Amino acid sequence: MKGKMLIIMALFLVLTGGTVAMAHGGNQHSQSNSSMKGMDMNGKDKGMDMKGMDMNGKDKNMDMSGSKSNDDMQGMNMGGDEPVKETPPNVKVLGTYGVVNLAFILIGIWNKWFRRKDGSYGNTK
Amino acid sequence: MAIPSNKYNTEKIQVDGAKQPFNLLSIPTIKKFIQSRWYPGIFQWAAFVVFSVIVYELVAGTVDPTRNIGTSLTWVLWWPLVPVFFVLIGRFWCAICPFGKLSDIIRKTIGSERPTPRFLRKYGLWIIDLFFIAITYSDHIWGIVESPRGSGYLLLLLVTMVVGTSVFYERRTFCKTLCFLGGLSGNYSRSGALELRGTPDICKTCKTQSCFKGSDKAEGCPMFQFVRTMDSSADCNLCGNCVKSCPNNSIRISPRVPTSELWGTKNPKIEHSFLAAVIMGIVFVQNITMISIWQDILKAISFVTGTENYTINFTVAYIISMLIPILLLLGTAKLAVLTGGSISKVKQNFVRFGYAIIPLDLAGHLAHNLFHIITEGRAVWYNSAALFGANVTRGDLAFASASSVQILQYIIIVIGMVGSLYTAYRIGNKGTFKALMPYYTLMILLAVMNIYLFSMPMMHRV
Numbered sequence: 001m002k003g004k005m006l007i008i009m010a011l012f013l014v015l016t017g018g019t020v021a022m023a024h025g026g027n028q029h030s031q032s033n034s035s036m037k038g039m040d041m042n043g044k045d046k047g048m049d050m051k052g053m054d055m056n057g058k059d060k061n062m063d064m065s066g067s068k069s070n071d072d073m074q075g076m077n078m079g080g081d082e083p084v085k086e087t088p089p090n091v092k093v094l095g096t097y098g099v100v101n102l103a104f105i106l107i108g109i110w111n112k113w114f115r116r117k118d119g120s121y122g123n124t125k
Numbered sequence: 126m127a128i129p130s131n132k133y134n135t136e137k138i139q140v141d142g143a144k145q146p147f148n149l150l151s152i153p154t155i156k157k158f159i160q161s162r163w164y165p166g167i168f169q170w171a172a173f174v175v176f177s178v179i180v181y182e183l184v185a186g187t188v189d190p191t192r193n194i195g196t197s198l199t200w201v202l203w204w205p206l207v208p209v210f211f212v213l214i215g216r217f218w219c220a221i222c223p224f225g226k227l228s229d230i231i232r233k234t235i236g237s238e239r240p241t242p243r244f245l246r247k248y249g250l251w252i253i254d255l256f257f258i259a260i261t262y263s264d265h266i267w268g269i270v271e272s273p274r275g276s277g278y279l280l281l282l283l284v285t286m287v288v289g290t291s292v293f294y295e296r297r298t299f300c301k302t303l304c305f306l307g308g309l310s311g312n313y314s315r316s317g318a319l320e321l322r323g324t325p326d327i328c329k330t331c332k333t334q335s336c337f338k339g340s341d342k343a344e345g346c347p348m349f350q351f352v353r354t355m356d357s358s359a360d361c362n363l364c365g366n367c368v369k370s371c372p373n374n375s376i377r378i379s380p381r382v383p384t385s386e387l388w389g390t391k392n393p394k395i396e397h398s399f400l401a402a403v404i405m406g407i408v409f410v411q412n413i414t415m416i417s418i419w420q421d422i423l424k425a426i427s428f429v430t431g432t433e434n435y436t437i438n439f440t441v442a443y444i445i446s447m448l449i450p451i452l453l454l455l456g457t458a459k460l461a462v463l464t465g466g467s468i469s470k471v472k473q474n475f476v477r478f479g480y481a482i483i484p485l486d487l488a489g490h491l492a493h494n495l496f497h498i499i500t501e502g503r504a505v506w507y508n509s510a511a512l513f514g515a516n517v518t519r520g521d522l523a524f525a526s527a528s529s530v531q532i533l534q535y536i537i538i539v540i541g542m543v544g545s546l547y548t549a550y551r552i553g554n555k556g557t558f559k560a561l562m563p564y565y566t567l568m569i570l571l572a573v574m575n576i577y578l579f580s581m582p583m584m585h586r587v
Binding site for chain 1 (some may be wrong): 187235282284289
C-alpha cells in the first residue's frame with residue numbers, strides 16, 4: 001500500500017511538472033534569463049566575449065543558433081531565429097576519407113588474394 | 126576493502142549450487158530464432174541501412190542540426206537510448222552495431238585474420254578510456270554533436286578505424302580494443318539485467334570448445350570470449366554465435382539482478398574503475414557546459430589562467446571535472462584505510478570500489494540524455510517525416526516540460542545512488558556501516574552533485 005502511494009505521488013509530481021523540487025524554487029525563467037544577461041551573442045559585449053566563444057558560428061560548440069526553447073527553457077534560447085547558412089559537402093575531407101579507406105581495402109585485397117593464400121591466421125571460419 | 130578470497134569462493138559455490146535462473150533459451154521460439162541464420166543479421170542490416178542514411182545526411186544534408194535527420198537520430202534518439210539497451214539487454218547493441226557489421230564484412234572478404242597485437246590486448250582498455258576522453262573533449266572544442274558535418278566526420282573516422290583494423294586483424298579487434306563505446310558499453314553491461322553463461326557441469330566435459338573456436342554453424346566468439354570461463358557480461362554481445370555452435374546445449378541466457386555482477390567481479394581492473402570515475406567526470410562536463418553557470422565557471426577559470434581563450438579554459442575545466450571523481454574515489458579509498466575500515470591497500474580499494482560508481486554513471490548518463498530525448502524528441506519525427514517528403518508542420522520539439530524531466534532525472538539519480546550504495550555494501554562484503562561509511566559518503570556526494578547540476582536549466586542539443 002505504501003509503495004503504491006509512493007508511486008502515485010511520484011507520478012503526480014512528474015506529471016504536474018514538479019516545480020516544488022527544484023533547487024531554484026521554480027524561478028527558472030528569471031534565473032536563466034538573468035544568467036544570460038550580458039551574453040551578447042554577436043560578441044559586442046566585451047565583458048562576456050571570450051575568445052573561442054564566437055557566437056557567430058566559428059565555435060560550433062557555443063553556437064546556439066540551433067537552440068530551441070520550450071515553455072520552461074525560454075531563458076536558454078540564444079537567438080535561434082537567424083537563418084543557417086547552408087554549405088555543400090566538403091569534398092576534400094570526404095575524399096581524404098575515401099582515399100584512406102580505399103588504401104586499406106587495396107592492402108586487404110593484396111594481402112588476401114596475392115600474398116597470403118593459405119588463410120593461416122585467426123578464426124576457424 | 127577486498128573480499129577475502131576464501132569467503133568469496135564460498136559465496137560463489139553457494140550461488141553455483143543454488144537454483145539456476147530462468148533460461149530464455151528454454152523458450153523454443155527464442156532458441157530457434159537465435160540459432161537461425163536470421164539472427165542477428167536482420168537487426169544488423171536494418172541498423173546498417175539506417176546508419177548509411179545517417180552518415181549521408183550528416184556529411185551531405187543540411188547543416189542545421191534541428192533539421193538534420195542524422196543529428197536527430199544519432200544524438201537525440203540513439204545516444205540517449207543506448208544506455209537503456211545496456212541495462213535491459215546487455216551489449217546486444219554491439220552485436221547489431223553498423224561498425225561491427227562493417228568489420229565483419231571487411232574481415233570476411235579481404236581480412237588477413239592476424240592475431241590481435243599484444244599491445245592492443247594489453248593496453249586496449251586504456252586506449253578505449255583515452256579515446257573516450259578525447260572524443261568528448263573534441264566534441265566540446267569543435268562542436269561535433271551540434272554540427273552535422275562534425276558528427277559525420279566522427280563517424281567516418283570510426284569507419285576508417287574499423288576498416289583499418291578489420292583488414293589486418295581477426296574477429297572484432299576494433300570493438301574489443303579500440304571502440305570508445307565498447308568501454309562504456311562494457312562497464313554499463315556489467316550492471317545489465319541479462320547474462321549469457323555456460324552451464325558449468327556441461328562445459329567442463331566439452332572437448333570441442335566451439336564457442337571460442339567456432340564451428341560449421343557459426344564463427345567463434347567475435348569478442349574473444351570462452352564461455353566456459355566467462356564470468357562477466359562486459360564482453361558478451363549476445364550475438365548468438367555460441368548458441369549456434371555449442372554442440373552440448375550448454376548456453377543459457379538469463380535475467381539477473383541489475384548490478385549483481387559488479388560485486389562478484391573476480392579480477393577487478395584499474396582500467397574499469399578508472400573509466401567508471403572518468404564517465405562520472407564526463408557526465409559533470411556534459412551537464413556543466415549546458416547550464417547557465419558555465420559562463421561564470423569559464424570566467425573564473427579565465428581569471429586564473431589569465432587568458433580568455435576558450436580552448437585553454439575549457440581544457441582546464443575538463444581536466445578538473447575528470448579529476449574530481451578520480452580524486453574523490455582515491456581519497457575515499459585512502460580514508461577507508463586510515464579509519465581502519467579496510468585492511469586492503471589504497472589501490473585495491475580504488476580498483477574494487479570503482480565498480481560501485483557504475484550504477485551512478487549509468488544513472489547520470491540516462492538522466493542527462495533523458496532531457497534531450499524528451500525535450501527535443503519531436504525533432505526525430507519532424508526530420509524523419511521530412512526525409513520521406515511528408516509535409517509536417519514543425520512545432521515545439523518537446524514531449525514534456527523541462528521541469529517534468531527534472532523530476533524524472535532526480536528519480537533516476539536516486540535509483541542510481543541506491544544501486545551504487547548497495548554495490549559498495551556488497552563489494553565491501555556486507556561490512557559494518559562504520560567500515561563502509563567513506564564509500565557511502567562518496568556515492569551520496571556524487572549523487573548530490575548530479576542532482577544539483579540537473580536542477581539547473583539546461584541547453585538543448587538541437
